[in-house]
Amino acid sequence: MVQILGIPVQVLFGQLLLGLINGSFYALLSLGLAVIFGMLNVINFAHGALYMMGAFVAWLLLTHLGIGYWWALLIVPLVVGAFGIVIERLMISRLYHLDHLYGLLLTFGLALVIQGLFRNEFGVSGLPYTIPASLQGGRNLGFMFLPNYRAWVIVASVLVCAATWFAIEKTRLGAYLRAATENPALVGAFGINVPRMITLTYGFGVALAALAGVLAAPIYSVNPNMGSDLIIVVFAVVVIGGMGSILGAIVTGFGLGIVEGLTKAIYPEASSVVIFVIMAIVLLVKPAGLFGRTA
Amino acid sequence: MAEVIELKRPAETAAPSLAVRDLHGWYDESHVLHGMNFDVRPGEVVTLLGRNGAGKTTTLKAVMGLLAKRTGSVMFEGQELVGLPARAIARAGIAFCPEERGIFSSLSVDENLMLPPVLKPGGLSREAILDMFPNLRERIHSVGTRLSGGEQQMLAIGRILRTGSKFLLLDEPTEGLAPVIVQQIGRTLIQLKQQGFTIVLVEQNFHFAASVTDRHYVVEQGRVIDEIPNEELNANLAKLHAYLGV
Numbered sequence: 001m002v003q004i005l006g007i008p009v010q011v012l013f014g015q016l017l018l019g020l021i022n023g024s025f026y027a028l029l030s031l032g033l034a035v036i037f038g039m040l041n042v043i044n045f046a047h048g049a050l051y052m053m054g055a056f057v058a059w060l061l062l063t064h065l066g067i068g069y070w071w072a073l074l075i076v077p078l079v080v081g082a083f084g085i086v087i088e089r090l091m092i093s094r095l096y097h098l099d100h101l102y103g104l105l106l107t108f109g110l111a112l113v114i115q116g117l118f119r120n121e122f123g124v125s126g127l128p129y130t131i132p133a134s135l136q137g138g139r140n141l142g143f144m145f146l147p148n149y150r151a152w153v154i155v156a157s158v159l160v161c162a163a164t165w166f167a168i169e170k171t172r173l174g175a176y177l178r179a180a181t182e183n184p185a186l187v188g189a190f191g192i193n194v195p196r197m198i199t200l201t202y203g204f205g206v207a208l209a210a211l212a213g214v215l216a217a218p219i220y221s222v223n224p225n226m227g228s229d230l231i232i233v234v235f236a237v238v239v240i241g242g243m244g245s246i247l248g249a250i251v252t253g254f255g256l257g258i259v260e261g262l263t264k265a266i267y268p269e270a271s272s273v274v275i276f277v278i279m280a281i282v283l284l285v286k287p288a289g290l291f292g293r294t295a
Numbered sequence: 296m297a298e299v300i301e302l303k304r305p306a307e308t309a310a311p312s313l314a315v316r317d318l319h320g321w322y323d324e325s326h327v328l329h330g331m332n333f334d335v336r337p338g339e340v341v342t343l344l345g346r347n348g349a350g351k352t353t354t355l356k357a358v359m360g361l362l363a364k365r366t367g368s369v370m371f372e373g374q375e376l377v378g379l380p381a382r383a384i385a386r387a388g389i390a391f392c393p394e395e396r397g398i399f400s401s402l403s404v405d406e407n408l409m410l411p412p413v414l415k416p417g418g419l420s421r422e423a424i425l426d427m428f429p430n431l432r433e434r435i436h437s438v439g440t441r442l443s444g445g446e447q448q449m450l451a452i453g454r455i456l457r458t459g460s461k462f463l464l465l466d467e468p469t470e471g472l473a474p475v476i477v478q479q480i481g482r483t484l485i486q487l488k489q490q491g492f493t494i495v496l497v498e499q500n501f502h503f504a505a506s507v508t509d510r511h512y513v514v515e516q517g518r519v520i521d522e523i524p525n526e527e528l529n530a531n532l533a534k535l536h537a538y539l540g541v
Contacts, residue, residue, distance in 0.1 A: 182401060
């Protein structure tokens with residue numbers, strides 16, 4: 001058997017693929033957190049719960065309405081994004097004049113409430129969501145077997161991240177967003193409706209989390225705890241990338257997924273802590289994060 | 296150019312564009328404006344003079360709706376502005392250029408220039424603005440905050456000329472700039488006035504103010520304590536020096 005660094009090639013590439021899959025979710029979720037943090041200055045602790053909600057709404061659509069995966073990719077972000085907009089308008093917006101910590105506490109509480117409601121309704125054993133027929137099966141790449149659905153998740157995540165980056169960094173609307181992140185009062189004085197931008201930004205960040213939830217549903221079982229398991233790592237990703245940095249969130253998300261996967265292949269005992277070790281080092285060396293701007 | 300000369304002497308009887316009455320303003324708990332009263336007539340350049348901390352910048356922010364708390368009345372072209380958010384005041388036709396210039400570091404020069412949306416017809420085109428400030432054309436793709444102070448000031452003034460607002464609030468546009476740039480900004484303001492813009496200027500540089508202004512209001516402790524027409528400035532120099540402590 002061919003080996004690299006004493007590790008069988010299949011194992012290495014298998015873990016690399018797993019790392020890329022995890023990285024796809026880290027990137028989508030940390031991107032949403034970064035967009036929300038940049039605009040609202042709120043660390044959205046409800047992000048994991050909203051990701052979980054995305055998976056559940058997809059499951060509910062399929063089970064009760066017979067609406068399949070492809071429509072769910074469109075409908076779920078809209079539904080959960082609208083839910084996010086309601087939360088922002090009714091609750092989060094009341095805290096903008098207070099310290100950031102209040103937003104964090106509120107969204108943390110919301111996460112617990114949302115998770116509790118789903119746990120109460122659906123239990124914790126997890127519900128299956130089948131891979132859509134067109135993405136079942138896989139292909140043999142010679143050195144490894146690549147399941148089609150996993151390849152699709154990586155492609156979809158890269159495309160969505162790239163489109164979001166483009167929209168924020170290269171378009172007129174993105175320029176409003178960047179400017180309002182820097183100096184909302186002045187942008188308001190130019191006649192732009194900043195509160196509405198903030199609401200839509202939160203809705204968009206939540207929609208990204210929900211989209212990630214739909215993508216995750218066929219891979220992981222649909223489970224009320226799926227968000228809380230993931231979100232701690234995602235926060236570490238955001239801290240490493242630099243709070244509020246769009247490119248940082250994307251690159252760090254994929255990068256750390258790969259690092260985590262390779263660690264599993266090379267030294268499995270360290271795989272669950274490697275991201276936090278990197279976080280500690282980055283915080284010591286570059287407190288604003290790898291892509292962060294020091295104010 | 297007969298009409299230009301007319302514009303240079305706005306009719307004293309014209310209804311004011313902006314009428315500020317008993318305007319009070321607060322930063323958090325500190326009461327800064329204590330009943331400002333002044334008028335700005337269409338086509339005029341009016342300067343607020345006063346010492347540091349007199350409340351000049353605060354007055355502009357209060358007019359623009361950028362203070363958390365203000366009371367009194369600010370009538371602009373027949374519309375009461377107190378109680379409106381800044382975005383509604385911008386849409387009413389007032390444009391604001393802050394003292395710190397407010398150039399966005401995450402935007403290029405071009406993005407900064409194109410940021411304020413066009414709210415009314417009749418604004419300057421991008422080309423007209425770049426003709427007015429050729430330096431900006433050369434650096435159009437730079438990051439906004441990489442510009443020199445003078446160029447940033449030109450950008451800050453230039454970008455609000457696109458919006459179609461004909462009523463400008465300019466907070467210390469010459470602060471910290473080299474004399475040659477100050478002259479260029481002075482020429483620009485005169486040009487804008489000839490094009491029918493109405494300008495409220497806050498200035499520490501009183502010689503600059505005298506070169507562009509129709510009337511001066513002297514501000515002290517959050518109130519207007521005197522009004523001096525520019526042509527009577529020389530006769531009032533002693534008084535003014537006492538006010539400003541220069």
